[in-house]
Amino acid sequence: MKQLTDSILDELSRAAQNSPRRRANHNLHEELNDPIQRLAIAMEPDTLVLPHRHPHTWELLHPVRGRFVVLHFDAAGTVIDRTLLGEHAHLVENPAGVWHAVLSLDTGGIIFEVKHGPYMPLGEADVMQAHMDGVALNRWYASANIGDRLPYA
Numbered sequence: 001m002k003q004l005t006d007s008i009l010d011e012l013s014r015a016a017q018n019s020p021r022r023r024a025n026h027n028l029h030e031e032l033n034d035p036i037q038r039l040a041i042a043m044e045p046d047t048l049v050l051p052h053r054h055p056h057t058w059e060l061l062h063p064v065r066g067r068f069v070v071l072h073f074d075a076a077g078t079v080i081d082r083t084l085l086g087e088h089a090h091l092v093e094n095p096a097g098v099w100h101a102v103l104s105l106d107t108g109g110i111i112f113e114v115k116h117g118p119y120m121p122l123g124e125a126d127v128m129q130a131h132m133d134g135v136a137l138n139r140w141y142a143s144a145n146i147g148d149r150l151p152y153a
Helices: 006-018 134-143
Strands: 023-027 036-043 059-065 068-073 079-085 092-094 099-104 109-116
Touching: 006 023, 006 036, 006 059, 006 109, 059 068, 059 079, 068 092, 068 134, 099 109, 099 134
Parallel strands: none
Antiparallel strands: 023 036, 036 109, 059 092, 059 109, 068 079, 068 099
């Protein structure tokens, strides 16, 4: 039986807090080529998730601990949808090919992700560059509303 216990989640949070990327994951799938990827991701508020897309798969996000801003963008970087996961919504599905970004609002935040495998690293064409430092970009994510355009510097 696979479980996400409090002790696993606590350890995952500590790993994210000690990681240079400020996030860590705990996979429930056995291998990276499994057809369905299932993982808990601990994300600290200062981790940077650039806007990106998964052309081959939808992606489900469910908050386990904490709150997360989830933004959807059009191809020009304009916010087309926004939700506060863990407060206003309990599950978000990012459709295949939709540009999106996630911001953890809380220390110790953990989100559960499900998507089609196999794992495929994102290519350059699937990551939107913002040309600003991570602190400023995360601050922008926190206050961005529908119709706001990703700032380019």
